[in-house]
Amino acid sequence: MNHIKTNTKEYDAIIVGAGFSGLYQLICLRDQLNLKCLVLETGDDVGGTWYWNRYPGARCDTESHAYSYYFSDDLLKEWTWTERYPGHAEIRKYMNFVADKFNLKKDISFKQKVTSAKFVESTNSWEIITNNSNNYKSKFLIAAVGCLSNTNTPNIKGLNDFNGQYYHTGNWPQNGVNFQNKKVGQIGTGSTGIQAVPVIAAEAQHLTVFQRTANYSIPARNKPLTDQFKKHVRENFNFYKELIKKTPNGHPFEISERLVSDVTEKEMNEIYEKAWEKGGLQFRATFNDLITNLEANKTASDFIKNKIIQTVKNKKFAKILSDIDHPYAGKRPPIDSHYFEAYNRDNIDLVDLKADPIEHVDKNGIKTLKNYFDLDIIVFATGYDAMTGPLLNMNVTGKNNLTLKEVWEEGPKTYLGIQVPGFPNLFTVTGPGSPSVLTNMPMAIEQHVEWIRDCIQFMLQKNYNTIEASKKDSEKWGEEVNKVANRTLLPTVKHSWYLGANIPGKPQVFMPYAGGLPRYSEICDDIKKENYKGFILA
Numbered sequence: 001m002n003h004i005k006t007n008t009k010e011y012d013a014i015i016v017g018a019g020f021s022g023l024y025q026l027i028c029l030r031d032q033l034n035l036k037c038l039v040l041e042t043g044d045d046v047g048g049t050w051y052w053n054r055y056p057g058a059r060c061d062t063e064s065h066a067y068s069y070y071f072s073d074d075l076l077k078e079w080t081w082t083e084r085y086p087g088h089a090e091i092r093k094y095m096n097f098v099a100d101k102f103n104l105k106k107d108i109s110f111k112q113k114v115t116s117a118k119f120v121e122s123t124n125s126w127e128i129i130t131n132n133s134n135n136y137k138s139k140f141l142i143a144a145v146g147c148l149s150n151t152n153t154p155n156i157k158g159l160n161d162f163n164g165q166y167y168h169t170g171n172w173p174q175n176g177v178n179f180q181n182k183k184v185g186q187i188g189t190g191s192t193g194i195q196a197v198p199v200i201a202a203e204a205q206h207l208t209v210f211q212r213t214a215n216y217s218i219p220a221r222n223k224p225l226t227d228q229f230k231k232h233v234r235e236n237f238n239f240y241k242e243l244i245k246k247t248p249n250g251h252p253f254e255i256s257e258r259l260v261s262d263v264t265e266k267e268m269n270e271i272y273e274k275a276w277e278k279g280g281l282q283f284r285a286t287f288n289d290l291i292t293n294l295e296a297n298k299t300a301s302d303f304i305k306n307k308i309i310q311t312v313k314n315k316k317f318a319k320i321l322s323d324i325d326h327p328y329a330g331k332r333p334p335i336d337s338h339y340f341e342a343y344n345r346d347n348i349d350l351v352d353l354k355a356d357p358i359e360h361v362d363k364n365g366i367k368t369l370k371n372y373f374d375l376d377i378i379v380f381a382t383g384y385d386a387m388t389g390p391l392l393n394m395n396v397t398g399k400n401n402l403t404l405k406e407v408w409e410e411g412p413k414t415y416l417g418i419q420v421p422g423f424p425n426l427f428t429v430t431g432p433g434s435p436s437v438l439t440n441m442p443m444a445i446e447q448h449v450e451w452i453r454d455c456i457q458f459m460l461q462k463n464y465n466t467i468e469a470s471k472k473d474s475e476k477w478g479e480e481v482n483k484v485a486n487r488t489l490l491p492t493v494k495h496s497w498y499l500g501a502n503i504p505g506k507p508q509v510f511m512p513y514a515g516g517l518p519r520y521s522e523i524c525d526d527i528k529k530e531n532y533k534g535f536i537l538a
């Protein structure tokens with residue numbers, strides 16, 4: 001990589017990414033530690049995930065009162081959400097509110113994609129280059145690049161020949177897409193696809209959904225928040241802060257202690273029915289053993305499959321949609337607004353790609369093994385190169401000229417998901433090996449960002465120049481990540497993106513830490529108390 005040496009701008013800390021992670025990291029390092037900081041961001045505004053994901057139906061699955069920063073009481077008092085789950089536009093408004101309140105934009109450089117970052121051992125600093133050939137030098141490099149910011153568009157033969165338009169949900173045009181009078185094909189039925197289907201179907205002339213993997217989904221039951229609930233949240237944010245911090249997934253509800261075997265079948269069905277009516281991710285919290293015991297999980301899986309069959313009137317569609325081959329919540333559990341009901345419309349078709357796979361795209365549409373679909377627009381709801389993709393995309397080179405790509409050839413190796421051995425002073429917010437995508441992420445982000453702040457403060461107080469994760473402790477951490485994952489059903493789902501299975505050629509390693517946010521936070525706190533045990537300080 002050619003590192004330009006002229007016009008280098010120098011900083012104490014460069015933060016990559018202006019989403020939840022990057023904004024709070026800037027507040028912590030600039031305003032609390034008085035460091036000279038700069039945020040580099042590919043997009044032209046703050047928002048991260050919600051800057052890019054403006055697809056029809058894009059909405060948070062975390063309830064709004066939990067999908068918030070909790071570090072500032074003033075901010076909690078000043079901001080009020082309007083719906084049970086915030087939509088993408090409202091989250092962008094929130095992120096802009098935060099950026100304005102803390103005067104963040106003056107230290108963010110937009111339209112600057114980091115294309116290379118190299119650790120220079122002679123100066124113990126990072127040299128960073130962006131796509132505009134801007135050159136920066138910084139003691140600390142904080143990758144706040146997100147877990148889901150690298151879109152995955154499958155390499156389908158002939159796509160470039162398509163005469164219509166095609167879009168990935170994670171890189172949606174800022175001014176939207178007009179589906180009126182259009183024949184649309186949507187590939188993918190994960191959390192995103194499930195949100196998009198009902199909205200696109202309501203607008204388009206016709207929608208064909210191409211499903212590779214059938215998926216569970218629970219009704220979100222989104223609704224405007226009442227004034228009473230808004231007041232309740234404003235007056236009780238300390239209660240919610242504590243609750244969110246103590247639950248394994250960082251959501252604002254407790255996971256029940258009871259096991260499926262503790263109740264009768266009738267009671268079990270009543271519990272599921274009530275949770276279905278209430279809606280949302282709380283369905284997962286109805287019993288303690290849903291994620292650890294296959295037999296218990298089967299009761300929830302069967303309940304949802306029955307709901308699908310009852311909802312979808314077309315028998316063929318109902319069979320394809322309920323033919324689910326993995327345990328409930330073994331993959332990221334979607335929630336929806338009238339997803340299964342959308343298949344009762346006259347203008348929708350469903351293709352089971354397991355029985356009728358895509359062969360190629362041509363100028364007019366998609367050819368499957370058995371059929372042809374004439375299309376004006378193709379929507380790729382095909383997800384992300386999750387967790388490792390955005391980090392690898394920065395072309396990071398550490399000590400001894402070793403690249404992150406080389407070091408992670410067999411899968412990500414980190415200490416706590418915060419640092420990688422051989423890459424001093426590089427911190428990864430919600431990196432692989434941390435709870436990240438298994439949690440309500442703003443909570444996991446706050447924990448990481450504050451830990452990184454405290455670590456840097458410690459280094460400055462003690463006059464350390466570098467910090468680097470020890471190889472031995474990183475290996476031990478990798479074993480811990482595997483051990484806790486294997487206590488759950490999550491690694492058994494072999495086509496899950498948690499394992500990297502959605503990306504051809506990606507090493508299949510279970511990436512997030514499944515031991516829960518409270519336990520993880522405790523481990524991080526203990527390491528901090530022991531003067532950053534497991535890290536090499538020099």
Ligand SMILES: Cc1cc2nc3c(=O)[nH]c(=O)nc-3n(C[C@H](O)[C@H](O)[C@H](O)COP(=O)(O)OP(=O)(O)OC[C@H]3O[C@@H](n4cnc5c(N)ncnc54)[C@H](O)[C@@H]3O)c2cc1C
Nearest residue numbers: 017019020021042048049060061062113114145146440441
């Ligand atoms: C569709 C969707 C729905 C989601 N729903 C939920 C939910 O319900 N609950 C939940 O907790 N989480 C959800 N998430 C996860 C979401 O990513 C996090 O909640 C949160 O937004 C992550 O914030 P972040 O700042 O860490 O990363 P991001 O929001 O991804 O921001 C990272 C930023 O880094 C920038 N960046 C990346 N690489 C570079 C580079 N090389 N150079 C410069 N800039 C770069 C990107 O442009 C992006 O703006 C969802 C994610 C998606 C995609």
